[in-house]
Amino acid sequence: MSQAEFDKAAEDVKNLSKKPTDDELLKLYGLFKQANFGDNNTDKPGMFDLKGKYKWDAWDANKGKSKETARQEYIALAEQLKAKQ
Template identity: 70%
Template sequence: MSQAEFDRAAAEVKNLRKKPSDDELLKLYGLFKQATIGDNNTPRPGMLDLKGKAKWDAWERNKGKGKEAAQEEYVAFVQTLQAQ
């Protein structure tokens, strides 16, 4: 897995034929954040920020996953979405 492959998948995800579901978008977000930043070390948003909490939780689910593993999973998931 190269950085170029990951970057290409990140660009291609914006041009999918079918709009991903909310759950798929959250999975993409969590994997992307883990691949680019690493483990989430930010406080969880307040109870009124539903969108922020959902995104925070999606990132948190990938905690402990290495950058390479997150990139590979992200690229594979984008390829799955492209095949739909």
């Protein structure tokens, strides 16, 4: 999968007519961060930052996954979400 295909999938997700569920959004977020930045090496947010904690966990769940694999999984999930529209 090319960077252009990944970028197009990311753009398509922004333009979905039906908003993905919170779980789908977190999965997209985690894969997007892994595909662009690799393993999460940031400090985990504090317990009062729930949104930050969920996002951190979503990214950390992809630890060890290659950027290419994360791109492929992101594109596949974006295609699934587009098909549900």
